Amino acid sequence: MEENKVVIISIGDEILIGQIVNTNASWMAEKFNEFGFNVVSILTAGDSYSSIWNALVYGRSMASLIVVTGGLGPTKDDITKKVVADFFNSKMIINQEVLSHVESFFERRGRSLTELNQLQAMVPHNCTVIPNAQGTAPGMYFHHNEKHFVFMPGVPFEMKGIMESWVLPRMQSVIPVDKIVQKTVLTHGMGESFLADKISAWEDNLPKTISLAYLPSPGKVRLRLRGKNISMVEIDNHIEELERIIPDLIYGYEVDTLESVVGKLLLQKNYTLAIAESCTGGYLSHLVTDVPGSSAYFLGSIIAYANSIKSEVLGVNSDVIALHGAVSQEVALEMAINTRQRFNSDFALATTGIAGPDGGTDEKPVGTIWVALAGPKGNISKKFQFGDHRLRNINLSANSALNMLRLSLINEFISESK
Amino acid sequence: MEENKVVIISIGDEILIGQIVNTNASWMAEKFNEFGFNVVSILTAGDSYSSIWNALVYGRSMASLIVVTGGLGPTKDDITKKVVADFFNSKMIINQEVLSHVESFFERRGRSLTELNQLQAMVPHNCTVIPNAQGTAPGMYFHHNEKHFVFMPGVPFEMKGIMESWVLPRMQSVIPVDKIVQKTVLTHGMGESFLADKISAWEDNLPKTISLAYLPSPGKVRLRLRGKNISMVEIDNHIEELERIIPDLIYGYEVDTLESVVGKLLLQKNYTLAIAESCTGGYLSHLVTDVPGSSAYFLGSIIAYANSIKSEVLGVNSDVIALHGAVSQEVALEMAINTRQRFNSDFALATTGIAGPDGGTDEKPVGTIWVALAGPKGNISKKFQFGDHRLRNINLSANSALNMLRLSLINEFISESK
Structure with a gap:
């Protein structure tokens, strides 16, 4: 068996009844692949003794590294620890470090410790305890018959903390993994199939050692380039070519977000920002x-959600609203200009639109959005036509506004040197 | 083995590298549970012969009904059919019905049939073909050694069509299923372990026919009661008891959210709301x-993020900010009171706090949050001490503010009849 094979096991009836989607597993799968592991199976088992036991047996038969999340909370339906103790012939003992971590965790929050919380400090005598900085249930690691077993709580941010601080670096040091180099290019402003058309010649020119994946999400397409046992320079060269083909569409790399990129640009140039929101209702801020x-x-x-607030608090001329409607270029621009003045900021963004499901008309159907930006050298505005889905419209509007500001800052078309 | 046990198997490397989240499996799990099946495991296997074979062996060992999606497309990486033929000792034959369905499918779209597409009509001689109205790859059903096997394409809307038109009704007619009743109670304001302590007597008193699951997320714990072959009245009776023990903690049921519950209450009582946010930065709105x-x-x-905006735009007395600090009861209350006045609303919520990672002091560490509410009969405020995690602090602060408003509305302690 290749030693870098991983099986991910998620424990929880809530996944098996479809109450929650297993996003933990996909996050972990992505991380393990990035670190040169080979995830061969993802298994979800229920909160029962035999389910968990069978899952561990299956995992052991398929991989060298078996990573389990869930079932480590203090309540009665969590029985993973019982199975673990039997599976590894463990005695349960109190771990003093975990106990004082749990105690100080509750102390810092000014709450008293219950007996149930204290149980979190009970761990198998033959495991390595993995610290959980974000919560009270510790992780556990066993090296047993040539196999590596890791157990973590299922709370996403606790699991992620343990993965990044302990599991990934530690397992990478004891298991021989592939050398993976990868870089993700982040784009905004063009749908997947149009983008694929636009960069098809570049894509066809990629060597076989580099794989390309399109990872679309609303308003964004991430392009992931991944090479096995090659150098990063090779990937970077291809990305440089790509930057020449779609310079304005690329807003960042890796874990960048439109908001973090815009933040860095504002900071660099010593600019301030204020916002006026209608349809985005606070999401942009x-x-x-x-x-x-x-x-x-x-x-x-x-946030001027009611039209009365647009005029009374934001000072938009109520005649302009009456004449053009609240969802109009004129109102968007006045919102941005007034906000820039009121907050004495360098830039002000404004959104106004019809997020839905109600409020659409033939002329302005649901999904009609105006975005405006006021800056030191002038003001711009743009109309977008999105779809029927309220939350998606809010999301796309906010991201389009951020991108408008980003392009203005990098191309300096309504900014000035400071 | 109970005959209603189901294993769901998803086939696809794209899930194992974390490229897509397995939403198919959670949709299917929810449906099977609704129809009285018992999903005991969800397994994702890669696009390789041995992975798929091992998955089928595992499924057969765990359940009576094994439902497989993915790997039925015409492209080269889809080898499920090869495994299936060997697993069930099948000869592959051309199915005329499927062939004419595929032909007319392409004809209707004005596209010509490739050889690859014709392969879709090749099916094992010993399977029951399941029609796929939405696509060209047919489903397959085998009844083999007392076990039921279903194979479907992985394209979500094709899978859903086959599930609803064939799999769920047909399998429900050949497999004895449970009558399931369930209800989820939503709570806010008490952590999982404290809640478990508080309701332990009630929980111990639940009959064996009702199972209870704790489903925690930041600031919230959902309690799912699920009964097999009992009436909903029985579940409702236990929930009524629970309501007497933790009346203020329960904010809703099933798919309610704090924001939808608060919205309904405001609407019912014909009240309006305005908001002043500092640390929550727009998330509450x-x-x-x-x-x-x-x-x-x-x-x-x-949203008064900068202190200057708290005084200049929101009119908070700058002496009060200087004296007590921006994160203080005094500032939170003034923010709420001024906003209520400025917007002429019935209620105004305000948040101010230190979300982190910077800005904490010994006296006011990261996670210190003040929430205030101004209403027709007076004003209230409350201090919260959360943790170190910025986004979690923002989330918990916003939800705590919503819950403060909810409690005020149901207990009418700072509201008046309208």
């Missing part, structure tokens, strides 16, 4: 403030 | 406006 340190350039927003 | 129809009660927000 939320994206901007998702970025740690955004308070250095983001001043604030006015 | 986004939750409120996620709800279709929220424009009926939501007027708008001011």
Whole structure:
């Protein structure tokens, strides 16, 4: 068996009844592949002794590394620890480090420890305890009959913390993995099939050692280039070529987001930003403030959801609203200009549109969105026509607004040197 | 073995490298449970002969009904049919019905049939062909050694069509299934382990015919009660008891959200809402406006991210900010009161806090959040101490604010009859 084979096992009845989608498994699969492992199977088992036992037996038969999430919480339906103890012939003992971690975890939050919480410190005597900085249930690692077993809680951000701080680096040091080089190019503004057409000559020219995957999500297409046992320089050369073909569509690489890229540009150029939102209802500001340190350039927003607020709080001329409608170029521009003035910011973005499901007309159907940007050298605006899906329209509008600001900043067409 | 046990097998390398999330499996799991089947495992296998073979062996060992999706397309990486033929000792034959379906499928779209497409009509001689109205690859059903095997294409809308038209009704008629009743109770405001402690007597009193699952997510715990072959009345009776134990913690049932529940209450009582956000940076407003129809009660927000905006745009006394700090009860209350006045709304919510990662002090560490609510009969405020994780702090703050409004509306402690 190739030693880099991995089986991912998710434990939880909530997946088996379709109550939640197993996003943990796909996140882990992506990470393991990135680190040169070969995920050969993903298995979900129920919260029962025999299910978990059978899953471990299956995992052991398929791979060298068996990674299990879920079933480590303190409540009664979590029985993974019982199975683990039997599977590895363990005695359960109190781990003092985990106990003091759990105690200080509750102390910091000013809450008292229950007996149930203390149980989290009970671990098999023959496991290596994996610290869980984000929560109270520790991870566990066993090296047993030439196989590696890792157990983690199923809470996504706890699992991710343990994966990145311990599992990936540690398992990569004890299991021989492929040398994977990969880079993901992030694009906004063109759908998957149009993009594929536009870059088809470039794609055909890629060597066989590099694979290309299109990873579409609303408004964005990520292009992942992956090579096995080649150098990063080779990948970078092909990306340089791509940048010449679609310069404006590429907003970043790897884990960049439109909001983090825009944030970096604002910071670099020492600009500030304010926002006026209607149809996006706070989502655009939320994206901007998702970025740690955004308070250095983001001043604030006015969400003018009701038309009365557009005029009373934001000062948009009510005659303009009456004449052109709230979803119009004129209103979008006035929202941006007034907000820039009111907040005394360098730039102000504005959105107004019909997110749906109601409010559409023949002339302005659901999905009609205006985005405007006011800046030191002038103002621009753009109309978008999206679809019928409310949350998707909100998402696409906010991202289109961010991209408008990004293009203005890199091309400096409504900015000035500071 | 109980005859209603199901194993779902998804075939596809794209799931194993984390390229796509396996939403097919969760959709199928939900459907099978709804129809009284018991999904005991979900397995993803790669596009290789041995992977698929091992998956079938595993499925057969775990369940009476083995349902497989993926790997039935005409391209070269799809080898499920080869495995199937060997697994069931089949000869491959041309099925005339499928052939004419494929031919007319292409004819209707004005496209010509390739040799690859004709291969879709090759099926094992000993299977029952399942029609695929949405596509060209037929489904296949085998009844083999007391076990039921179903194979379907992995394209979501083709799979869904085959499931609803054939698999669910047909399998329900040949396999004895349970009558399932279930209800999910949604709680906010108490962690999983504390909640488990508080309701342990109630939980211990549940009959064996009802199972209880804790489904936690940040700030929320869903409690799923599920009964086999009992009436919904029995479940409802236990939920009524639960409502007496934790009346304030329960905010809804099934697919309710805090924001949809708050929206319904505001609508019912004909109240309007405005918001002032600092640390939540737009996320609270986004939750409120996620709800279709929220424009009926939501007027708008001011996001005062910079302190200067708190005083200049929101009118918070800058002496108060200097004296108590921006993250204080005094500032939170003034933000709420001023916003209620400025927007002329019945209620105004305000958040101010330190989301992190920077900005914490010994006195006010990261995760310190103040929430305030101004209403027709007065104003309330509450301090929360969350953790270190920025996005989680934003999420928990927004949900705590919504819950403060919810409790005020149902208990009417700062509202008045309208």
